[in-house]
Amino acid sequence: MSIANNLNVVLSSLTKEVTLVAVSKTILNSSLLEAYHAGQKVFGENKVQELVQKAKDLPKDIIWHMIGHLQTNKVKLIAPFVSLIHGVDSIKLLKEINKRAEQNNRVIDCLLQVHIATEKTKFGFDITEVEQAITIAKEFPNIKIVGLMGMATFTDNKQQVIQEFNSLKILFETVKNKDITILSMGMSADYQLAIDKGSTMVRVGSAIFEHRN
Ligand SMILES: *Cc1c(COP(=O)(O)O)cnc(C)c1O
Numbered sequence: 199m200s201i202a203n204n205l206n207v208v209l210s211s212l213t214k215e216v217t218l219v220a221v222s223k224t225i226l227n228s229s230l231l232e233a234y235h236a237g238q239k240v241f242g243e244n245k246v247q248e249l250v251q252k253a254k255d256l257p258k259d260i261i262w263h264m265i266g267h268l269q270t271n272k273v274k275l276i277a278p279f280v281s282l283i284h285g286v287d288s289i290k291l292l293k294e295i296n297k298r299a300e301q302n303n304r305v306i307d308c309l310l311q312v313h314i315a316t317e318k319t320k321f322g323f324d325i326t327e328v329e330q331a332i333t334i335a336k337e338f339p340n341i342k343i344v345g346l347m348g349m350a351t352f353t354d355n356k357q358q359v360i361q362e363f364n365s366l367k368i369l370f371e372t373v374k375n376k377d378i379t380i381l382s383m384g385m386s387a388d389y390q391l392a393i394d395k396g397s398t399m400v401r402v403g404s405a406i407f408e409h410r411n
Pocket of ligand 1: 221223244265266384385386387401402403404405
């Protein structure tokens with residue numbers, strides 16, 4: 199299967215309200231361009247250095263999302279151009295994004311990452327902290343919280359994944375408003391489940407690009 203074929207398989211299984219972020223981390227520019235020329239314009243990266251390099255080298259109409267853990271000292275590198283930051287997991291990071299956005303005369307859209315998995319290693323706010331974080335974020339004029347993001351536990355236990363997606367969906371329903379409209383959940387292994395559970399944005403890498411370097 200070609201990348202264009204893979205892309206179309208994924209796209210055809212999405213309902214029309216769901217946005218596809220093609221996760222191109224570690225993928226060569228030539229492969230990324232295959233997806234681009236097949237019509238994909240939104241790409242996600244999880245490393246700042248790689249994101250900056252690709253944004254420099256690749257077509258200017260690509261919409262870049264930062265999907266991974268973001269260190270505060272690297273925010274300035276992506277602040278000039280990033281469209282959406284998925285992994286906002288602390289007030290300190292919100293503050294830094296606001297500062298760098300202001301320096302670039304921009305408002306940067308952000309998703310609050312919510313800790314829904316049982317693994318200790320996954321980043322994010324606890325479910326109980328999210329409403330307060332949204333309130334605090336209102337004090338920062340150069341960021342806009344547009345939704346929530348979560349990653350389910352890496353497990354074959356489908357019931358557990360469903361439960362974790364459900365808990366995020368319930369939280370999303372309680373904080374949803376005219377600005378907060380995006381629920382980013384679902385990757386190659388579980389995006390169908392995530393869509394069933396109300397995801398509006400899926401982050402899919404290996405199902406499109408197959409091999410990572
Ligand atoms: C790598 C990654 C994805 C995509 O994972 P696949 O299994 O390749 O689809 C999605 N979200 C985040 C945060 C990632 O780091």
